[in-house]
Amino acid sequence: MKLYSTNNPNATVSLKEAVFKGLPPDNGLYMPTHIPVLPESFFHKIETLSFRDIAFEVSKTLIGDDIPETDLRQIINDVITFDAPMVHLKDNIYVLELFHGPSFAFKDFGARFMARIMSYFLQKENKEINILVATSGDTGSAVAQGFLNMPGIKVTILYPSKKVSDIQEKQLTTLGQNVTALEVSGNFDDCQRMVKEAFLDKELNEKLSLSSANSINISRLIPQSFYYFYAYAQAKKLGAASVVFCTPSGNFGNLCAGLIGKRMGLPVQKFVAATNANDIVPKYLETGLFSPRASVATLSNAMDVGNPSNFARIQALYDGDLDKVKVDIVGKAYNDDATRKAMKEVYEQTGYVMCPHTTVAYLGLSDYLKESHSEATGILLSTAHPAKFIDEVQEIIGKNIEIPEKLAVVLKKEKKSIPMSNNFHDFKRFLLQ
Numbered sequence: 001m002k003l004y005s006t007n008n009p010n011a012t013v014s015l016k017e018a019v020f021k022g023l024p025p026d027n028g029l030y031m032p033t034h035i036p037v038l039p040e041s042f043f044h045k046i047e048t049l050s051f052r053d054i055a056f057e058v059s060k061t062l063i064g065d066d067i068p069e070t071d072l073r074q075i076i077n078d079v080i081t082f083d084a085p086m087v088h089l090k091d092n093i094y095v096l097e098l099f100h101g102p103s104f105a106f107k108d109f110g111a112r113f114m115a116r117i118m119s120y121f122l123q124k125e126n127k128e129i130n131i132l133v134a135t136s137g138d139t140g141s142a143v144a145q146g147f148l149n150m151p152g153i154k155v156t157i158l159y160p161s162k163k164v165s166d167i168q169e170k171q172l173t174t175l176g177q178n179v180t181a182l183e184v185s186g187n188f189d190d191c192q193r194m195v196k197e198a199f200l201d202k203e204l205n206e207k208l209s210l211s212s213a214n215s216i217n218i219s220r221l222i223p224q225s226f227y228y229f230y231a232y233a234q235a236k237k238l239g240a241a242s243v244v245f246c247t248p249s250g251n252f253g254n255l256c257a258g259l260i261g262k263r264m265g266l267p268v269q270k271f272v273a274a275t276n277a278n279d280i281v282p283k284y285l286e287t288g289l290f291s292p293r294a295s296v297a298t299l300s301n302a303m304d305v306g307n308p309s310n311f312a313r314i315q316a317l318y319d320g321d322l323d324k325v326k327v328d329i330v331g332k333a334y335n336d337d338a339t340r341k342a343m344k345e346v347y348e349q350t351g352y353v354m355c356p357h358t359t360v361a362y363l364g365l366s367d368y369l370k371e372s373h374s375e376a377t378g379i380l381l382s383t384a385h386p387a388k389f390i391d392e393v394q395e396i397i398g399k400n401i402e403i404p405e406k407l408a409v410v411l412k413k414e415k416k417s418i419p420m421s422n423n424f425h426d427f428k429r430f431l432l433q
């Protein structure tokens, strides 16, 4: 597999280099130089394959010789240890539940795959690296869980004290092993600044091998394509003639993975890109103008992104041609009032509880299916378990919801964090000790 920078098609690197660099030095994003198409025979029998088998075929086709088949099979078996079931909601609408992993959100897929790919390349070289992550909540817990007990990798997570939810804090601070949580007296921007300064610090980089677990790393994108294929397989088993996906989007990595799947031959009629009030991409699809702006805070806060980082990848996939983009993607945006109303309505009609992000996707999908009179099977991606947003969800639906056993266990564990000032030099001293 070769990857190029979206800022310079001639600057190509290997998968290994792209994974450890994260970002090309020219500030573009890595994209595969060639997206191979899966054979028709694969799609003929896809409904008979397991999630792991599907993930293996897709990754083998995309990654090629960079990782031998037996090693790749092992990595896939370690990543896919939980299901992504498709649940019927109503009419021709299904929910693809991506929250059955350790952090109860879809980011587990990306984080687990990245951790195992990194660890695989490191073991071959007998190297050790330090992953630094600044988090405002959700990314941190998926990354921490993903890298837990990975040989050769130490993880340091910086989170803003008192600015993450109870559940999030417990998920970050109760793992131990190779994961250290630093509770920073400051806000998320302080955490991010300290991590950025560390990457620029000469002494730190001489003494430690630092790496990031950034959301734009190509190894987080690749595994997110697997479940689009698996969803299609489940729909095909139910007799679906064609499918429409709706992805609740912030940085658009998840949607981008679906688009790559389509390039690999997955028969998708349409992708609906659903956002909250941060509607930069729906606006672009409507007007042709991409106008990033400061994000606004919403109920679906993991999607509060004002400058979606994967937009460059979408542009690269469609040669920057809006007409081509619009063939595959339709944009939809919803404010918090609409989201609250839909979450309550769906709960009252069906008994199904959706997290705020999932609800935005529900709205996008049901509106699109209505407007287009599509007979397709609609699949909305459910990106997080509702219990991760328990206070908001309970208030909206007016009922207490159950906390999954595994999450309840985490909540009972004792928090272990190291207090840290928001001064870079304190952080640096800690890393060097």
Ligand SMILES: *Cc1c(COP(=O)(O)O)cnc(C)c1O
Pocket (backbone or CB within 6 Å): 105, 106, 107, 138, 248, 249, 250, 251, 252, 253, 254, 255, 302, 303, 357, 383, 384
């Ligand atoms: C990160 C996240 C999203 C947005 O995903 P992108 O790939 O950034 O578009 C949606 N929902 C939840 C729950 C998330 O954590």
